[in-house]
Amino acid sequence: MLMPYSPTAEPLTRLADGTIKQISPFTGTEVWTVPGRGNRPIAHPVAGRHPLAPGERERACAFCSGRYFETPPEKSRVVVGAGGGFERIDGVPASELAATTAEFRRIPNLFEIVSFDYWRANHGFEIPDAARERMEAYLADPAGAEHAASIARAKLRASGTDPAMWETWGAAERRAYLASFFASGHDVIVSRRHFTDDAIDSAGLAGSGTLSATEHRAYIRLAVSAMHDLYEANRWVRYVAVFQNWLRPAGASFDHLHKQLVAIDERGVSAQLELEKVRANPNLYNEMAVDYAAYQGLLVASNEHAVAFAGFGHRYPTLEVYSTSAICEPWRMSREEVDAVADLLHALHAATGADVPSNEEWHHKPIDVDQPMPWHVTLKWRVSTLAGFEGGTKIYLNTIDPWNLRERVVARLEDLRADRLIAPMSVGEECPTTPNRLLYNPVLSR
16 A cells, blocks of 8 residues: 655554554654454443432432532533523523523532642732622622532532631632632533433443534533633633543543543643644644545544544554644634534544543644644543553553554444434545645645
């Protein structure tokens, strides 16, 4: 097969015994797939499976719809509007939390990775005017004041501090402590369902792939708008990490569908590594990602504004979705362009299955970078455990090679499409293999 020229190490090499060696063209990560190690089961059945008790659908965990007052005051929610479409409502007062049904909620993380105090101490960041006004309005409602106080006491208790300290503080001290609930740089986007609507027992968890394609679009759009808001709210933010940990083996605290967004004051290692590579070859994402995947027969699905393929050079079996838009920032893209990425990502989650632990990781151009970098998302199947071999050699054993991953997913996507459980899209061999589909490079978008 004619291969594209590359000045870097060949990303995929198949040896005589069937071993496949992979090198990431972006990070240099080395991965081997050894014959015979890919036959292990990848699903993680729910432990302690039991029939759902009355009311359990709404109260299974703190993210559930019957336990709104166990999470910090929400920043916004998405509801079904009068016309049947989705609408966003910002700053719902505590006394009105039950007035609408939130399909998705944006709430501050109670235990931030990068705390409000971090931004205040290191950058002199203070609560923005809009967040302060929302805090004052929320606390002016007696239900809101009680809600905020109860969450503050819970956080103090969990932090090893006597919650009775709250009662000894004055108004200024209380507001300083509550500032993180209204100006947090670490948000969570929470879905309504803990279990699917037809679940009869605790194994019927509701994941990204069990949403409808329309619901998943709304979920992604809320995350995109939240990302933009975090950039706008704090001038010291250089990158907003967006990720989703699904199931406990993948790092989730709750087996309840949610994404996290964390604002940080640097670009992050992954973005920096990619930047160095793409500065040397501005067309790298085409040549060594989508085009290379097409040459290798690894394309999985595509639509008008996005393309998905079985990735290579990852520690875990990984599916990748790239936006083909000429615009790099998701919040500046058209609704159709964002929905295109959402549709392919939804289909990949559905093909993966809700019983497979996974990490969804978003990658986009940091705001202080002038080099175009396309928005892309990786979906990693956490089906193996890193151990001593990997730690000692920095060679990672990935149990499913890209071609087997592609075949598994394409077969499942064809079934899902036939049952109309995913949005319309091209699958497998139907995907166009035209080079340079990604238009982020200004030379190609002209």
